[in-house]
Amino acid sequence: MIALSTTGRVGCLVISIAMGVVAGGVRTALALAAVVACAAMTHPRALRSVANLRVVTLLGLLLIPAAFFGGARDVSVAGVWVSRDGVFLGAQMAARALTILIAIGAFAGSLSIAELSGLLERAGLRGLGFAMGVAINMLPSVTDTATSVYHALRLRGGFVRRRLRGLRLLLVTTVIASLRHAEDIVAAAEARGFAVDRVRPLPLAWRTADLAMVGALLVVGGALALW
Amino acid sequence: MRYSIRELVYVGIFGSLWGAIEASLGSVLHALQVPFAGLALSGAGIAIALTGRVLVPRTGAIALIGLVTAFVKMLSVGGLVFNPMIGIVIESLLAEAVVGLGPFSRVTFLAAGALATAWTLAHPFLTGGILGGQGFVAVYVAMLKSAARFLGVAPSAVVLVLGVLLALHLGVGAISGVIGWDAGHIARDRLQPPRGGPL
Numbered sequence: 001m002i003a004l005s006t007t008g009r010v011g012c013l014v015i016s017i018a019m020g021v022v023a024g025g026v027r028t029a030l031a032l033a034a035v036v037a038c039a040a041m042t043h044p045r046a047l048r049s050v051a052n053l054r055v056v057t058l059l060g061l062l063l064i065p066a067a068f069f070g071g072a073r074d075v076s077v078a079g080v081w082v083s084r085d086g087v088f089l090g091a092q093m094a095a096r097a098l099t100i101l102i103a104i105g106a107f108a109g110s111l112s113i114a115e116l117s118g119l120l121e122r123a124g125l126r127g128l129g130f131a132m133g134v135a136i137n138m139l140p141s142v143t144d145t146a147t148s149v150y151h152a153l154r155l156r157g158g159f160v161r162r163r164l165r166g167l168r169l170l171l172v173t174t175v176i177a178s179l180r181h182a183e184d185i186v187a188a189a190e191a192r193g194f195a196v197d198r199v200r201p202l203p204l205a206w207r208t209a210d211l212a213m214v215g216a217l218l219v220v221g222g223a224l225a226l227w
Numbered sequence: 228m229r230y231s232i233r234e235l236v237y238v239g240i241f242g243s244l245w246g247a248i249e250a251s252l253g254s255v256l257h258a259l260q261v262p263f264a265g266l267a268l269s270g271a272g273i274a275i276a277l278t279g280r281v282l283v284p285r286t287g288a289i290a291l292i293g294l295v296t297a298f299v300k301m302l303s304v305g306g307l308v309f310n311p312m313i314g315i316v317i318e319s320l321l322a323e324a325v326v327g328l329g330p331f332s333r334v335t336f337l338a339a340g341a342l343a344t345a346w347t348l349a350h351p352f353l354t355g356g357i358l359g360g361q362g363f364v365a366v367y368v369a370m371l372k373s374a375a376r377f378l379g380v381a382p383s384a385v386v387l388v389l390g391v392l393l394a395l396h397l398g399v400g401a402i403s404g405v406i407g408w409d410a411g412h413i414a415r416d417r418l419q420p421p422r423g424g425p426l
Binding site for chain 2: 100101104108116125126127128130131132133134135136138139142143146147164167168171172174175176178179181182185186189190194195196197
């Protein structure tokens, strides 16, 4: 497996999505093949993650209606008349969807929170990385709080009458219970000398593997664009 | 606009709350194929983001909460959530735009919630366009025509159904906006130290 840096992964993501969106006709299949090859070499788990019922259903929803309603039904497949143009169009849409899903899956699956935060800081979104770190770390605690508050209100008949008031109460209680931890986080950040202005953005570094992979995708993308 | 550490922590917590709703309630609703699951999630999320806007009174706070939520969703479900991520970001941007343009009032929050939640109606067209390109639209227009012929539905009935759908989305969004405004103010009052300060 080839290990890419964050910069390389961003490059692969951008080129892959551009290829998926711009390529049409038979070129869509070639774009998909290029993205599958890139994912297989850099983050194979992304390929396994698209092999699930949800993605298959999505692809089916793109392909099947197109086969029946995408044009004149001129071909019989196992006794069922379908449209040749529709099947071609549906396959093209499915390939495009799969290209984008694999590209995003490979990017998101291989990126750590720290890398993503650094990337966002580099993109000029100051403080977003810190807020995201807080959000990810607080997620289990916030989920527990919301669940406990919901059950406590439900057991006390909070949603039986005046449901809107119950919903408002649920929101207020959950927010206040979650924000109780906020002061501790602020104190901890200040004690460690954290300041939004002093956050170091992710350094841009290109490795040989990054250049090779992004270059290969660029060549394929350029060839598809010129074809 | 520079945020203080406290404001960023608040943004993170509200993003986490919206993300928790998307990850837990969203998974259940989608798995059970509950109708209007997207509308329910959008309404709940916008109410949370608008509550956050009361507690973080800065321009861009709703958009920031939406961005954090989108990334939380991406990281928590494994990356195959491109469409919901786009939806969350656009809804938060719409709410941000309305709150930014209007006066800071309950009516503005109502309008922000309504507009943001109404996006769930338009969302499939955008994501369909991204995933399928122009061909997707052409296929579905053809499919709609065939279905209309098959069902014998008059165009006026389609208009009626669309009108009811739009009213439903706007109504749920408006309620979310009002709940967000009220909840935000109640939470702000309760979080403030008592007058006279601690002993």
